[in-house]
Amino acid sequence: MGLLADAGYQELRSSLVMREPHEQAALRFFDGDHLLALRWDYTTALARMLSKRFAEPPPRVSYAGAVFRRANQPWEPVERFEVGCERIHTDEVSCEEADVELARLLMAVPATLGLRAAILQIGSAALLRRPMEAEALPKAMADAVTRALLRRAPHRVQEALGDHPATSRLLAHVEALLSEAESSDCASGLQVLDRSPYSQLLKDEREHLRKTLEALSPLIPEGLELRLDLADVQGLDFYTGPTLRLYAPGAQQELAAGGRYDGLYPQLGKPWFAAGFCVRLSPLLDLAETRPDLFISFEMETP
Amino acid sequence: MNQSGRSLGKEPILIAFPKGRLGDELLSRLEGTALALDQKALRSRVLRIPTATPQVQVLLLKGTDLPRYVAAGVASLGIVGSDTLDEMDVDLLELADLQFGACRLSLCGVEGLSLDALKHKPHLRLATKFLKATGAWLKREGLTAELVPLQSSVELAPILGLADAIVDLVQTGETLKAHGLAEISVLGTTSSRLIAARVAYLADPERLRPLAAEIIRLLCNK
Structure with missing residues (x-):
């Protein structure tokens, strides 16, 4: 979060409970009258909040917390911890600048985490x-x-x-x-x-x-x-432009992902453009435990 | 820290091979190649079987377990039948159709039974281990049926009255014939596929892409 704060991203907190849970992977429940779900995705949760409460979007938003999704595979957790950011703007000309800004931020993440090596892949949906x-x-x-x-x-x-x-x-x-x-x-x-x-x-x-x-x-x-x-066509229903994925050689899971998603805010009634990424903390913590050799900061000094 | 990821994680590459009929055909095709299995290790209870290529080892797994090992990244590459893949919802890469081990996925019943007769049954029962493929075929045909899930000896089901017909893999038709059964309709074809763990393949392309290309070269040209 320090990296994001230094880059001018302001932390926002969205509710853990979301309405209109259309997402199939959401953990849904009734509150007596309405179908609700635990927050399944921070980007969607923030977009719903921002589009309702803000006339103009805050340009740089960050978040940290848990999301809950049904596991596709037995080894996947239901509760996942994520840290991420969204860059929101009202003019199309800022797209390139915003995409570069996010990629630069994501490029700084591996060193911040103490990873010895990482691969940042750029694609376009x-x-x-x-x-x-x-x-x-x-x-x-x-x-x-x-x-x-x-x-x-x-x-x-x-x-x-x-x-x-x-x-x-x-x-x-x-x-x-x-x-x-x-x-x-x-x-x-x-x-x-x-x-x-x-x-x-x-x-x-x-x-x-x-x-x-x-x-x-x-x-x-x-x-x-x-x-x-x-x-790279992962999330093709969501992403509209450049996509970013962060891997560490030797890790079995993607460590961060994001990209441009200009379709979300117009669906919520706001003519805004947006891109963002999220760092998946749960696999990172697993990786630190199972492959400490991939991290500089996890190496134990021998006397 | 500009040492590339290539210098890290120099553990042996694990490839998952299937046991059974497809595995037998695969091993015979790889005999005398760079990926031939160490025969002594194969006869022992060693879990990771060395190959003729240093740093490449093989896990022998049951077909239905194999995609999970690859999807979880335990094995970086694997070879499995498309019939198995199509029944599972796993996130992995399917790099090539290796074309060997081809079979028909067919609706089969006792000799003389017609598709028309089955379609007009008020309560059709089909025994199969291919529930997704059978469900998709029923949907395409506008039919409904009770599916009886079975894992083995499926051909017994119509003979002993557990189901009206079966959906199963047919290679030569000899097994069907031996049980007095016949193919009624072909639902599709299956073959062996080269699969890869998504993250391992994308994050370690220098090691895995040449190996995948070699597997394709060895198996597709035979």
Whole structure:
């Protein structure tokens, strides 16, 4: 939280109980009259609070606390502790600046946590979303394509598209997105989009990513590796632009994630733009216990 | 601390291989390759079986357990049938269709039974271990049925009256024939898949991508 406070992020606290729990993973209960849920996501909880109580958004917001979600796997906890921040603005021109600001902040997180090494991956949800919208894929088919790419399984993408007229174009696009994963060079990574039939359609997104990478590259701290992951489609229903994911080599779980989500506030009646990230403290604490060798600050001095 | 993550976590890479029919075919395909299993260790009770490649070890697991080991990151890579994957809700990467071990997922019943006859049963009972795939097929066909979950010897169900028909994997059809059963309809096809732990694969690409590429090269070209 100190890192976020130093960067001008003001801590806000949202209620632990949320109304209108549409989220399937929420832990829901009745209070006698209404269906409620324990807070399943801080970003959504804060957005609901801010859109109701603020005429203009506070530009920098941070949070820390527990969220509760049904576990998908037996080893996943229901209660998870998260620390995160949201950068909210009212004009579209601030998007690039805000995205770079958040990525810079996230780049500072591994050293703050004492991690010896980390990988920050940058992707963009728009790289799959826009071609699918342009081809007017039916929702069920678009969902199946997204699930297949989430698994990085081009053979499943082909199955999902079947004999749709756009199959060959979308397959070529998916291959381009996945081929980038073979390159660890961020600068040349974007060039694979030239192979995509949608390279013109995606020129703004590409330019946005290029500028972000260009701004970040000189600032990469020691021990951090910056990677481009064009096939990142996790949270495609939520994210609308660049996405960020933080990993530590040797860890089995993602340590932080975030990105641009310009669709949330308009749904709540506010024409605001937003991006943010959240650091998952629960897996970090597990990691500190099981792999102390990955942390500088957890090494024991021997006399 | 600009030592890359590559220099950390130099533990052996664990690959999960399936036991059973698919595993037998896999091991025979890998004989004499860089991923051939150490025969002495294979015959012993060693849990992590060394391969011909140093720093690459294999876990032999039951097919239905295997995706969980990979999803949890215990094993970084794995090979499993798509039928098993499709029945489970696990978060992992499915890097390639390795194409061997191909089977049909079929609706089967006693010889002479037709699909039409089954569709007109007022209370259709289908025995299977493929509940999701069978449910999806029933939905596509606009049918309803009572599903009888079974884990093994599914072909006994229609013979002994536990169900009207079964949904099971068919490779050659010999087992069905031996029990007086026949395929009525093919619901889909299955094959072996190369899977990977999401975070391990994305966070340690220098070690895992070449190994995944080698597995694909060894198994897809045979």
